[in-house]
Amino acid sequence: MGIYGPPNAGKTTLANKICMDWLGEKMGRVSKIPHETREVQVKESINIKSNEKEMTFNLIDTPGIATKIDYEDFVKMNMSARAAKQRAKEATKGVIDAIKWLDDVDCVVVVLDSTENPFSQVNITIIGNLAARDIPVLIVGNKTDLKKSNIRKIENAFPQYDVVGVSAEKGHNMEEFYESLFRVIKKR
Amino acid sequence: MLTLQFVPYADIEHLGSDERIERLLNIVKGKRIVLMQGRLHPEEEALLIRQTMEQVQKEFIGIEICTIFPQERNLQFFNKMRKEMVKFLVGNRDGITLIGPASVVKEIRRDPNRLNMFTITPRIEALGKKNGNGSARKSTHKKSRRGR
Numbered sequence: 001m002g003i004y005g006p007p008n009a010g011k012t013t014l015a016n017k018i019c020m021d022w023l024g025e026k027m028g029r030v031s032k033i034p035h036e037t038r039e040v041q042v043k044e045s046i047n048i049k050s051n052e053k054e055m056t057f058n059l060i061d062t063p064g065i066a067t068k069i070d071y072e073d074f075v076k077m078n079m080s081a082r083a084a085k086q087r088a089k090e091a092t093k094g095v096i097d098a099i100k101w102l103d104d105v106d107c108v109v110v111v112l113d114s115t116e117n118p119f120s121q122v123n124i125t126i127i128g129n130l131a132a133r134d135i136p137v138l139i140v141g142n143k144t145d146l147k148k149s150n151i152r153k154i155e156n157a158f159p160q161y162d163v164v165g166v167s168a169e170k171g172h173n174m175e176e177f178y179e180s181l182f183r184v185i186k187k188r
Numbered sequence: 189m190l191t192l193q194f195v196p197y198a199d200i201e202h203l204g205s206d207e208r209i210e211r212l213l214n215i216v217k218g219k220r221i222v223l224m225q226g227r228l229h230p231e232e233e234a235l236l237i238r239q240t241m242e243q244v245q246k247e248f249i250g251i252e253i254c255t256i257f258p259q260e261r262n263l264q265f266f267n268k269m270r271k272e273m274v275k276f277l278v279g280n281r282d283g284i285t286l287i288g289p290a291s292v293v294k295e296i297r298r299d300p301n302r303l304n305m306f307t308i309t310p311r312i313e314a315l316g317k318k319n320g321n322g323s324a325r326k327s328t329h330k331k332s333r334r335g336r
Contacts, residue, residue, distance in 0.1 A: 068250025068252065069250055070290065088244075092242075121252075132231055
């Protein structure tokens with residue numbers, strides 16, 4: 001199961017929450033600076049249970065997919081020019097790797113920041129690609145604990161998909177997330 | 189000055205995915221904005237992002253891309269099938285695709301039937317430098333294109 005989405009949507013926070021819930025350990029580091037995850041992370045054999053159903057999968061946490069990466073954006077976040085350039089270089093490679101991994105996933109959780117406009121081309125491209133490959137998709141509107149969160153906007157943007165709102169950081173609504181995951185996989 | 193280069197679908201339909209993307213990226217790397225008839229296949233869009241990332245460097249920080257296309261969710265079954273058949277035979281010519289260099293186009297916001305393009309105005313940046321004000325802020329202005 002792959003976790004995809006734009007940078008800073010909370011993919012690794014959700015991956016950490018899933019791993020904490022079922023393995024008791026975290027998966028990766030999170031940061032407010034975009035592109036913290038620059039390498040694909042894999043956790044094997046996660047066994048989850050919900051309503052007497054059970055499944056085991058390998059979890060793939062991918063770097064955020066972006067169409068532009070400017071090291072100056074990292075400099076503005078108080079990184080040194082050298083560190084910013086290195087981060088930008090690694091981030092571009094991360095995006096390439098994330099796209100390559102699309103060939104190897106059986107199911108995808110697309111994590112979107114529910115406080116942002118969902119009509120971004122990156123979101124449309126990711127979801128369009130998964131549809132073209134006939135891969136089951138669950139859309140997660142993350143950060144529901146924030147005031148600006150708007151799950152309805154995501155539902156309206158992608159009416160043909162299951163959408164569930166969570167706060168991965170606070171652990172809100174994870175039960176519904178797991179139920180939705182089983183539902184989406186069952187459809188396949 | 190902003191330059192929009194129109195790319196009719198007929199100009200790229202005979203090309204393979206790699207060549208098609210190379211053609212579009214070459215225009216964008218020349219600091220022009222592509223206004224393409226129709227849209228790329230989703231897998232080509234992913235390839236476009238991948239090839240963009242492979243070419244990111246100091247002078248080319250990436251692209252802004254946005255497509256706008258007719259909503260098809262209310263089409264009846266027969267019309268939907270007919271449209272899919274046409275797409276299969278002649279490619280997806282519905283809608284338009286805008287692709288701009290990220291150094292010129294700051295953001296394109298899609299609001300189902302409207303595109304708002306926010307551009308970085310180099311003239312003001314240059315003026316700031318000329319006046320010795322190296323910290324002149326990038327300014328943006330908005331262009332609007334109404335869809336159907």
